[in-house]
Each structure stands twice: as structure tokens, then as C-alpha cells.
Amino acid sequence: xxxMSLSIKLLGMMDRLDRIEPPPAAPPxxxxxxxxxMLREGVTFLNxxxxxxxxxxxxxxxxxxRRRIEAEPIEMLGRRExxxxxEAKKPVGEFLHMAxxxxxxxxxxxxxxxxxxxxxxxxPGDELVTTSHVYNxxxxxxxxxxxxxxxxxxxxxxxxxxxSASAIARQVLxxxxxxxxxxxxxxxxxxxxxxxxxxEIIAGCAGRGVEVLVxxxxxxxxxxxxxxxxxxxxxxxxxxxxxxAAKGCGFLWVAPKRAAEIHPxxxxxxxxxxxxxxxxxQGTRDISAWLSLPAAMEFMGAIGWARxxxxxxxxxxxxxxxxxxxxxxxxxxxxxxxxFGATATILLPGKLAEMEEPQAKAMQQRVYDEExxxxxxxxxxxxxxxxxxxxxxxxxxxxxRLAEVIERRAGE
Ligand SMILES: Cc1ncc(COP(=O)(O)O)c(C=O)c1O
Numbered sequence: 001x002x003x004m005s006l007s008i009k010l011l012g013m014m015d016r017l018d019r020i021e022p023p024p025a026a027p028p029x030x031x032x033x034x035x036x037x038m039l040r041e042g043v044t045f046l047n048x049x050x051x052x053x054x055x056x057x058x059x060x061x062x063x064x065x066r067r068r069i070e071a072e073p074i075e076m077l078g079r080r081e082x083x084x085x086x087e088a089k090k091p092v093g094e095f096l097h098m099a100x101x102x103x104x105x106x107x108x109x110x111x112x113x114x115x116x117x118x119x120x121x122x123x124p125g126d127e128l129v130t131t132s133h134v135y136n137x138x139x140x141x142x143x144x145x146x147x148x149x150x151x152x153x154x155x156x157x158x159x160x161x162x163x164s165a166s167a168i169a170r171q172v173l174x175x176x177x178x179x180x181x182x183x184x185x186x187x188x189x190x191x192x193x194x195x196x197x198x199x200e201i202i203a204g205c206a207g208r209g210v211e212v213l214v215x216x217x218x219x220x221x222x223x224x225x226x227x228x229x230x231x232x233x234x235x236x237x238x239x240x241x242x243x244x245a246a247k248g249c250g251f252l253w254v255a256p257k258r259a260a261e262i263h264p265x266x267x268x269x270x271x272x273x274x275x276x277x278x279x280x281x282q283g284t285r286d287i288s289a290w291l292s293l294p295a296a297m298e299f300m301g302a303i304g305w306a307r308x309x310x311x312x313x314x315x316x317x318x319x320x321x322x323x324x325x326x327x328x329x330x331x332x333x334x335x336x337x338x339x340f341g342a343t344a345t346i347l348l349p350g351k352l353a354e355m356e357e358p359q360a361k362a363m364q365q366r367v368y369d370e371e372x373x374x375x376x377x378x379x380x381x382x383x384x385x386x387x388x389x390x391x392x393x394x395x396x397x398x399x400x401r402l403a404e405v406i407e408r409r410a411g412e
Contacts, residue, residue: 028314031307032392044373044398048389049193049218049343052241054296061295062246065288077284085280088290091297092239092251095305097226103253104264104279105290109217110137111265112236112252113184115279116213117145119262124150126181131158131172133189133196138215142184152179159381160332162339165197172196173204180210188218191380193343193387194333195223202231211258217250218242221300222341223309227253234262240289242342242391245296248289252279308392312342315390319399320344323388326403329353332385345378345387350410355384363409371405 036055039045045053054062069076076084086100093100106112122128128142132155139155146153156175162168176183183205187198202212213234219225221242227235232255239249254262259275266282300308317337324331327349333339347353355363360377367373378385386406388399 027318027396028311030392030395031303031311034393037393039393042372043368044371044401046373046375046388046394046398046402048391048394049190049241049387050376051247052238052244053391053393054240054246055244055299057299058244058246058292058296062288062292065291066286069286069288077287081287082277082280084291085287086276088293089276091294091301095243095297096220096237096251096253097228098251098253099228101274101276102228102256102259103251104276105293106236106250106252106264106279107248108240108250109215109236109238110141112250113138113213113215114141115252115265116234116236116254116262117141118265120145120182122146122149122151122181125179126151127154127177127179128152128182128184129154129156129176129180130184131156131175131186131189131196133158133186133192133194134184135186135190135215135217138184151181154180160192160194161330162194162333164334165195165200165339168194169197169200169204172201176205176208176210180208182213183210184213184215187214187216188222188341188343190217191345191378191385191387192332193341193345194339195341198232199230206231218341218343221305221308222312222343224306228255233258239293239296243296244300246289246292248286249293249296303392309342311392312390313337313340315394315396315399316340316342316344316388318396319388319390320346322399323403327406342390343387345380345385348377348384348386348406348410352406352410353383353385355379360384367405367409373402373405375402 037053038056038059039053089100089105128146128151130142143153156172158171185198185201186196188195198214205212211233214230214232216235216237218241220237220239235253237251239245240247254275262275264279264282268281268283270277270281321335323346329347329349332345357379360379364377367375376387378387
């Protein structure tokens, strides 16, 4: 057998091996206690993804900062603010490999995205492009920007199931046109909980005159992240989701070549003095959440970021498989979990899959009121799904309870 036919044979074998289902993964052992969070006892909370949940230690640090600000408002906000914010940024920069000058703190990812969109100019005929998996608030901000400039907003349709990262990248890149000026791409999508191959997509955009804004609302803390290495022009992220910071903590990173052109949504005293400075003062506001960022980094760092990610992803892979098998529903992405992190979207069984938006919303409320179970229902491609989140305070039994509640509701 010559080299070529041997390679083809081996590739064929690998292809077959890929299709052999791995044995069910055992759920991971717990690494933290529910009581370390403020979450209400008696509620099965499976929706860390929407707004995060802050540990008690982080909120205690925030309370202390708020107390200090109120005790000495002029000292803390008038004189020491730049130094305090710079200190708070340090561990975040180290965690995500961002130089302090290249990023600013914002309240949330939506604000970071809006800061970029508000700062850019477009011509009539230019296209602002994203995918059908875009978060609705970002869709609206893009539409608003397109309308203001007489430009066009367009979505690349990316149907599920998806088989591989390279297939996603290929479809996104094929969807661009010569009029596309800005691509807004999710790092981890909201309705479908998929990790998009942002590096591959950005590499494909280089040379086509397409700049990329990554919406990384879910990525920091959920997956290993080196922001500059991704190669985007802009990266907006949240820290109050998977980094367990207090609510009101996000960041915007900008490639140095564009830093002078990007301004916060609130333009204030430090306009024109550099990206980091401009973002650090946006008028009088409660900066206690930002100042407690080192406490969040310390809390998570002490448990161990890699350990946290392994726990949360391991639990998601196990729960995803368990639910798909119990409900006999097709998976949206490979069963090995290679395309999701600590969240996964799963088709509902039986007639529940046929619910439309208003019914799904009502069912989510009923499940909370009557079962004390917090789980988001997601309408996607004309079918109703749920999206599970897996954080350190969750246990395998939470997802078994979810399965039982859903099965009971499906049988009603
Ligand atoms: C993909 C994505 N982008 C942006 C956001 C907005 O986050 P925030 O409300 O913190 O700005 C979310 C929120 O869930 C999201 O899932």
C-alpha cells in the first residue's frame, strides 16, 4: 500500500472512530458550596447564563467599597478614582492577557458593543453583518446604527445542528460580501449556547476589509481566553456572568490601531485622553462593582480557573447527554461537548417543542412559580428548547429534577 492510500485508509478509520459514541461521562465532583452564593434556598437555579450570580465574598467586598465611597465621596471619587479603577483593572487584564491601556471597564457587554457602534462611521450601502444566533439587544443596536448611517443590517443564516467549528467558520465567511464593513460575531451564542470559532473567522476576514467586533458576553471565565490573541479589532465581554463579578462589570478591549477612534457611550471630561482614561470616568456613578473586581478574581482564582472550567464543562457535557437521551431528542452540536462550554441548548420533548414564544414565556414563569425551578425556555428555528447553565453551585441532581419536571409538563 503506498503512502497516499494508507493516509486515505487511516482517515477513513478516524472518520468511523469519530462516529463511535464515547461512553457517558460521569458528572464531576463538586468543587464549591451553594451557600457561598446569595442564591435563594429551595430554588433549583439553572440559569447562571442570563445575569450571572455573585458569591457572598464578592458582594461583601462591594458593600465595603460602597461604604468607603459614601464615607469620603470627594477623596474616593474626586481624587482617587483614576488610581482605584486602575488597580481594579489590573487582575482583569492579567486574567485575560489585556494591557491596561487597551481596555476600559463598562457596565455590561451591551454597553461595550454600543460604544463601538456609536464610534464608527458607515456609508450608505455598507453592510453591518452578524449571524442568526445574535443576541437580540446587539441586533437592535446594529440595526439602529445601520439606520443612522443609511447602511444595511444583515444576518447570515446558520442553521443547527452544527457538526464542526470549521463548518461554522466556512458558512460565516461565505456569507460576507464585498460591501461588508463590520462583522459582529458571538464568541458564545445566547440562544444556542455554541462556541463559535472566532479566531478562524477573524483570520478569514483579514484582507477582506472586514473588521470584527466579538460579542464575548459569556466567554470570560467560561472558556480559556487570551483576548488580544483572538485577533479581533474589538472585543466586548462581561465579567458578571462567568467570572462571578458583581453586576455591572463588563469591559471593552480595542486593538491599539483603533484605540483613538473608540469612545465610551458617555463622553465626559477625559475625552481625547486615551481609551483607558476615557472609559474610567463616565460621570458620577456607583463604581463599587468595578472596585470589587479583584475580589471576584481572587475568589475564582483561589478555587482555580482551570478547575472551575473543567467542572462546569464536565457537568454540561454530562447533563446535555443525559437530557438528550432521556428525551430522545437530536443534539444541536456533537455529543462530546466540543462546541459548547458551561451552557447547552436542548430541544424539549413531545408537544413542549411546539410551544411558541408567548406559551414558552408563560411556561417558564409557571415552572418557576410552581416548581421553584429557574430554567430559560428558548425558541429557536421554530422549536422550543431549554438552555441549561452549569456553575459550581449546581449538582447533577438539579438536572435530573429538570428532566422530571419537564417530562411531567410534557405529559399534562
Ligand atoms: C451573546 C450575548 N451578548 C450580549 C449579552 C448582553 O449582556 P448584558 O446584558 O450583560 O449586556 C448577552 C446576555 O445574555 C448575551 O448572551
